[in-house]
Structure formats: structure tokens, C-alpha cells
Amino acid sequence: MPVLRNHHTFHLNAQCQQLEAFHDASSALSLCDRFSHHYLLGEGSNTVFIEDYDGAVLLNQIKGVEVHDTDYAIQLRVGAGENWHRLVTTALEQGWHGMENLALIPGSVGAAPIQNIGAYGLEVGTFIESVEMVDRTTGNTLILNNEECRFGYRDSIFKQELLGNVIITHVNFVLPKNYQLNTSYGELSALTHPTPHAIYEKVIDVRSNKLPDPATLGNAGSFFKNPVVSAQQFQELQDGYPDIPHFHVGDDVKIPAAWLIDQCGYKGKQVGEVRCHPTQPLVLTNLGGASGNDVVALAREIMTTVTEKFGVSLEPEVRLVGKEGLVAL
Structure with a gap:
């Protein structure tokens, strides 16, 4: 059976029945027909195989970058199998600005709209004009515009109604030439002379120092979402914890999950061979011989403790991914 250790960044020793790659829509559909029980995978940076998967894992390796230069913007049509950070780097080198805040986020371009990846005050949905895909059942080509993708915080229609129903083939981006740099978040606000290159380098520096490299220490980046609570619930929390960090999101308030986890004493805590990272408690890491049970046990313990202490649910x-597919904690 094929081993999946090198196909997901948490590097658990899970296996699958078959491992196949596709490079275009037709081969993707052919593989889906051939293997009725399958799981689509990009670079595996947001997937953890907690046990052997009883089906085929299909790797999306659709490549290519098409560029259209207009008076007002750079338009990019990018294959879903392209590496995300490489795209951000190429854009910067070519003078196509805007995505610098999203540098060094691991994963593929096709996964970016699914998760609506974000960092340092920006989300990828800001730059997505449309997403191209094929319907697994009918084989028809579909294109959803930005609004139809229903982007939210780490969310999209691809995690809701379209989950398991489509295969993303290309993502179309628009980078306006009059784009204003975003330095409103975190360490970027300290830049005295912000430029696209300065933002790019600062983001890489901060991420490299705070987050473990999956190539040397298995992890899937941020394990939990930052919870969003109502203004009333936040006020109650702030009464008890005056220094609680927070960010306003419309009428609601976002609280850093890392702070909640840290307050519960989990920074550096270990269960089996899985550890809550000592410098970034939002990241769970594989110390080398972790099992899926270790991952689930520590994650559930953290979620339970945070809920008991703060009344806030972590997601x-x-x-x-387990034997049959996606597993909920």
C-alpha cells in the first residue's frame, strides 16, 4: 500500500489503497470514475491522515500560469497544482503586487480558495476573480465568480455545499495596479518604509521564526481557527481578562486561539509524540513518531479545556482524514 507520510506535512505514517496523480480535468474525472472512494489532495499542508485511508488518494498536479496585462490590473490564470508561495514570489519578482502578506503559506493554489487562506490582515478572496472547476458527477465545467464562492473566515462554498462535488482546476486572480499596501496587522505596522519587498521579507522572517518548518518538524500550520464571538460574550470575557487580545470583525470580535490555548497552559505540552509547539501554541507538531490517536487526543483535550475555562468553542x-474520509473532532 502507498505510504502517505511525504504527501501531507504532518508526516504521519498512514497508507492508502492507491495513490494517483492527475494533470488535467479529463484525467481527474477518469480517476474519480475509476476509484469511487477517493480523497483529493494538493500538497497536504492542511490535511492530517490520522489512520490508513481505505480508498485512493488523488493528487492534483494541474500546472501552468497564464498572464494577461491590462491598463488597470494583472490577471493571472493559475493551475490548481501550482505551489502557493512560489506564485506569490513570482508575482513579486514580476512587479505584480498585493499578495505579499500571504507569503510562505504552505499549500497549493487550488487549496487557497477552499480555505480562503489569510494572514496579516488579508485573505486570498480579495484577489480572486473566479474559480474554475469540474463537476465530479456530470463532468461539466463550472466557473464561480468571487461572490458565488461565498468567501468567509477560513471558509467558502467549497467547504459547504460543494464539498466533495467538484474538482478545482484553475484559479483566476486580479492584482490591481493601483493596489494600496496593507500594513495594518501585527509586525507589519512597525515597518517605517513599507514596500512590497519589505512586506514580503518581513512576513517570511516572522513566519520562519514563529512557525516550525514542516520539512524538519511535521505540522499542518494553524491547527485551530481563531474563534469569533459576539460583542456581548467578548465583553464578559474582557471583564475577567482585561488584557485579552482581540480584533473587531463587523459587529463580532475575533480572539486569537493561540492566546486561549496558552492561557490554558498547553504551550509545549505533549501527548505521545504530538506536542503543542513551545513558541506557537496554535500549531501541533509531530516529534517524529506520532500517531493519529495522539493528534486526536491532544486536540480534543485542548478544545475541552478552552471551552471549560472561557466558554469559547475552538474549531x-x-x-x-480517517479510514472512510473526513473526521470531525
């Missing part, structure tokens, strides 16, 4: 950002 996993990663996708856990």
Missing part, C-alpha cells in the same frame, strides 16, 4: 482549521 479545527485542519482537515482530519
Whole structure:
């Protein structure tokens, strides 16, 4: 059976029945017909195989970058199998600005709209004009515009109604030439002379220092989403914890999950061979011989403790895959 250790960044020693790659829509549909029980995978940076998967894993390797230069914007049509950070780097080198805040986020371009990846005050949905896909059942080509993708915080229609029904083939981006740099968030606000290159380098520096490299320490990045609570609930929390960090999101308030986890004493805590990272408690890491049971046990313990202490529910950002498919904690 094929081993999946090198196909997901948490590097658990799970296996699958078959491992196949596709490079275009027709081959993707052919593989889906051939293997009725399958799981689509990009670079595996947001997926953790917690046990052997009893089906085929299909790798999306649709490549290519098409560029259209207009008076007002750069339009990019990018294959879903392209590497996300490489795209951001190429855009910067070519003078196509806007996506610098999203540098060094692991994963593929096709996964970006599913998760609506975001960092340092920006989400990828800001730059997506449309997403191209094929319907697994009918084989028809579909294109959803930005509004139809229903982007939300780490969310999209691809995680809701279209989950398991489509295969993303290309993502179309628009990078306006009059784009205003975004330095409103975190360490970027300290830049005295912000430029696209300065933002790019600062983001890489901060992420490299705070987050473990999956190539040397298995992890799937942020394991949990930052919870969003009502203004009333936040006021009650702030009464008890005056220094609680927060960000306003419309009428609601977002609280850093890392702070909640840290307050519960989990920074550096270990269960089996899985550890809550000592410098970034939002990240769970594989110390080398972790099992899926270790991952689930520590994640559930953290979620339970945070709920008991703060009355706030944490939701996993990663996708856990078991024998039959996606697993909920």
C-alpha cells in the first residue's frame, strides 16, 4: 500500500489503497470514475491522515500560469497544482503586487480558495476573480465568480455545499495596479518604509521564526481557527481578562486561539509524540513518531479545556482524514 507520510506535512505514517496523480480535468474525472472512494489532495499542508485511508488518494498536479496585462490590473490564470508561495514570489519578482502578506503559506493554489487562506490582515478572496472547476458527477465545467464562492473566515462554498462535488482546476486572480499596501496587522505596522519587498521579507522572517518548518518538524500550520464571538460574550470575557487580545470583525470580535490555548497552559505540552509547539501554541507538531490517536487526543483535550475555562468553542482549521474520509473532532 502507498505510504502517505511525504504527501501531507504532518508526516504521519498512514497508507492508502492507491495513490494517483492527475494533470488535467479529463484525467481527474477518469480517476474519480475509476476509484469511487477517493480523497483529493494538493500538497497536504492542511490535511492530517490520522489512520490508513481505505480508498485512493488523488493528487492534483494541474500546472501552468497564464498572464494577461491590462491598463488597470494583472490577471493571472493559475493551475490548481501550482505551489502557493512560489506564485506569490513570482508575482513579486514580476512587479505584480498585493499578495505579499500571504507569503510562505504552505499549500497549493487550488487549496487557497477552499480555505480562503489569510494572514496579516488579508485573505486570498480579495484577489480572486473566479474559480474554475469540474463537476465530479456530470463532468461539466463550472466557473464561480468571487461572490458565488461565498468567501468567509477560513471558509467558502467549497467547504459547504460543494464539498466533495467538484474538482478545482484553475484559479483566476486580479492584482490591481493601483493596489494600496496593507500594513495594518501585527509586525507589519512597525515597518517605517513599507514596500512590497519589505512586506514580503518581513512576513517570511516572522513566519520562519514563529512557525516550525514542516520539512524538519511535521505540522499542518494553524491547527485551530481563531474563534469569533459576539460583542456581548467578548465583553464578559474582557471583564475577567482585561488584557485579552482581540480584533473587531463587523459587529463580532475575533480572539486569537493561540492566546486561549496558552492561557490554558498547553504551550509545549505533549501527548505521545504530538506536542503543542513551545513558541506557537496554535500549531501541533509531530516529534517524529506520532500517531493519529495522539493528534486526536491532544486536540480534543485542548478544545475541552478552552471551552471549560472561557466558554469559547475552538474549531479545527485542519482537515482530519480517517479510514472512510473526513473526521470531525
